[in-house]
Amino acid sequence: MTEVKPYQVEGVTGGWEVVIGMEVHAQVLSQAKLFSGAATAFGAEPNSQVSLVDAAMPGMLPVINEYCVKQAVRTGLGLDATINHYSVFDRKNYFYPDLPAGYQISQYTQPIVGKGKIVLDLPDGSSRTIGITRLHLEQDAGKSVHDQHPDHSYVDLNRSGIALMEIVSEPDLRSPEEAGLYLRKLRTILRYIGSCDGNMDEGSMRADVNVSVRRVGAKFGTRCEIKNVNSIRYVQQAVAYEARRQVDLIENGGKVVQETRLFDASKGVTREMRSKEDAHDYRYFPDPDLLPLELDPHWVEDLKSTLPELPDAKKARYVADLGLSPYDASVLVAEKEAAAYYEAVAKGRDAKFAANWVMGDLFGLLNKAGLDITKTPVGPDQLGSLIDLIKNGTISGRIAKEVFEEMFASGEDPAAIVEAKGLKQVTDTGAIERVIDEVVAGNADKVAEYRSGKEKLFGFFVGQVMKASQGKANPALVNEILKKKLTA
């Protein structure tokens, strides 16, 4: 394992440590909103998915959607967190046109999920545990649209009332890379559980990033919150920029003030949005329209027992049972579809060999083609058959790569390609001997050099033989016969 140097921002007065905490808003995968029956599909006509409750018409009342509660609890279980059997919905009061009721229903002092953790898989194969402070359920607001009219704004309430999980981390992250890894891992867990699709570009996962700097080991510095960053790359850029900004500010005799900032992706900078003095007084209080949420411990236990195998458990199993390296295992489990694919390929086969094919050849071509695993033209059975053809000696590993490219392009089965193209490996020793004899005869000078001790030339002879056989000669037989002929 290589020693990884901790990330630091180098200032003129020395190194500074970056401290990052994350608040992620994850949209709950649910057909209906948190407190109303309205639909939640992305991209619908403005104001076409709005119930009377979402529009906060007079006399309307919220009713909790049990499915969203279930999703939050399953997520909490996936984060190895305490499930609070008693939680309370509060009103967060403020005025904004896209907040129809004048308050957002959220959870303030008594969230549904308490402390948990997320394990980050670092590139060097080690791991780091990041604390989760809490997870709570809340409503999303609508959307103000400012670019449709010169002096009017429009409001789209489709998003109003959609269930969000706010997942808050401890200030445990120490670099832009860790911030990125944290988001990726969280997204992986959410997708395994199926409680959020994790699509940051559709806004179904958004991050508020708290950043501060300090001397290593010193007390926490004053933090700034960067609101609503909507891609992992932007989070990393925003953290790097903000940490640098704070270090420069402090080193120039300034002081970091607690404030909310925005990340301007086009310029790669953060800008002040509002200072602490302008912060709203949200006047939180328990929503009298809703009773406290009480969960039956048996119900929670049932959810726990029906949770799918999660990435950490899967990774551990790949390492322990399949003999994969921790890093390979973490790459394979990062997407649940990829892991399922891999397991289908590896079933009854050489697991490490299968891992190399999936991570190397398959991921390589998918990446080049800009496809994700769900769009792969080569099914796991097909890749499995290809591996079988290698293992039973029908084709060589080299030919297999050629066949795989053909499979990827055409979607055909490997056996058919091998058959049609005549790529079957030659295992007839007589035929191989004939080719070797030709090569030996045609390279008398090299043979002499070899025999006089230049054994490195062995590879040259192998290459010539494979070339002459169009790659079809069984490499093991080639080695064996060639050795005999050259030493004879």
Add this chain to the structure above:
Amino acid sequence: MTDIIDLDLGSARDGLAKKAFSALELARTHVQAMEDARSLNAIIIETPDRALADAKAADQRRAKGESLGAMDGIPIAIKDVFCTKGVVSRACSKILDGFSPTYESTVTANLWQAGAVMLGKTNMDEFAMGSSNETSALGPVASPWRRRGDNRPLVPGGSSGGSAAAVAAGVGLGATGSDTGGSIRQPAAFCGLVGVKPTYGRCSRWGMIAFASSLDQAGSFGRTVRDAAIMLRAMAGYDPKDSTSVDRPVPDYEAALTGNVKGLRVGIPKEYRVGGMPAAIEDLWQRGIGWFKDMGATIVDISLPHTKYALPTYYVIAPAEASSNLGRYDGVRFGLRVSGDNVLDMYEKTRATGFGAEVKRRIMIGTYVLSAGYYDAYYLKAQKVRALIARDFTAAFEQVDVVLTPTTPSAAFAHGEIAGDPVAMYLNDVFAVPASLAGLPGVNVPAGLSPEGLPLGLQLLGRTFDESGLLNAAFALERAANFTARAAPWWRQ
């Protein structure tokens, strides 16, 4: 035969069943009474065409032998706090100018389902904030009652002042009300009616314009306990659309009216004797105690030690909830909008124009008690006291079955008499508020007249969800008190 207009709900129900008259005749009579009583300003939206159509439908059902029961064909009035589909519903606030809901509140939907006939919407204090109906954006209501030898208009009480005045004036055989801190019981007392606020959670709040969500509860006005009981049964019931509504069967309240209170334990809380209370009210209370004794009930002196904190507690919690509930009136989606230079300016102008002084006062109090730094001292403290008040009642109801108190500390007052003094106004509900905070059912029973000839009421409070027991005690009290006075119909020009 008695004139149709003089029948109470129960007798009208019997008359309809016997086909002594039709629902249409009954409706026409009440529509006429409504027109005759316009000077009271009790009904702010009249729906006579709807009333006649509803009545005809009731008659057709009856002709086919498909009557829907006690409320079928009964003309009633609806407090403006209930959203009624296609009929402007604005809780008598300017900020809801022109708001015509596309939906029907659960309580009114239940009433129409039971065949009730809609006469119109009744006046009320703006957003149910008031005890005199003087905060209505649609003007004050004149009580049908006047002091002996004095023609000055009196308040009907509030906030359900229009409903109380209407029923007291013979407009409608019943009316809906809502009671947050006495808004049914106090006007019922002022107008000589029975007004019942059921247990919190008994009637759905869905479609009822919210004032203070943890306190608001719909209820009924009637000329008699039987009337109020019949109507309440039709309004009540579990509603999955209201998370605070309670899934319990609704008993036949009328069937519980036996009048037998032998062995009933009636609690008399010593804390309900407040300074400055007129002798007439103290006397009436004593008479009430005597009647129960005479009927074989047991009188038990009880203590509800946290009573004196109820009013201040109420005036922290109710405004706090109101300040949040009224956040939705921002001029963006419905009702009044006063344009401004930007969105903040529009909010400010809309809300400054749309809300009346009392509503603004409560929004400001509520905003204050919820704000950072004051929350613990006010809102949180008030919630703790509220729990203590509820505990007082829980303890008391281990010793007694009902609690008997005066309903109000005075009889009705004149327009403008105390409107300038909010605290004096709030004191009207001093006896009503504790039960509201505890979520208990309560009922006003008209029991006597003040020296000026105005109605005075006694309040009975019951156990949670024991409306049957409560109404039966009220029925017995009603019979004993034999309150037969009616307001002289000066308003019929």
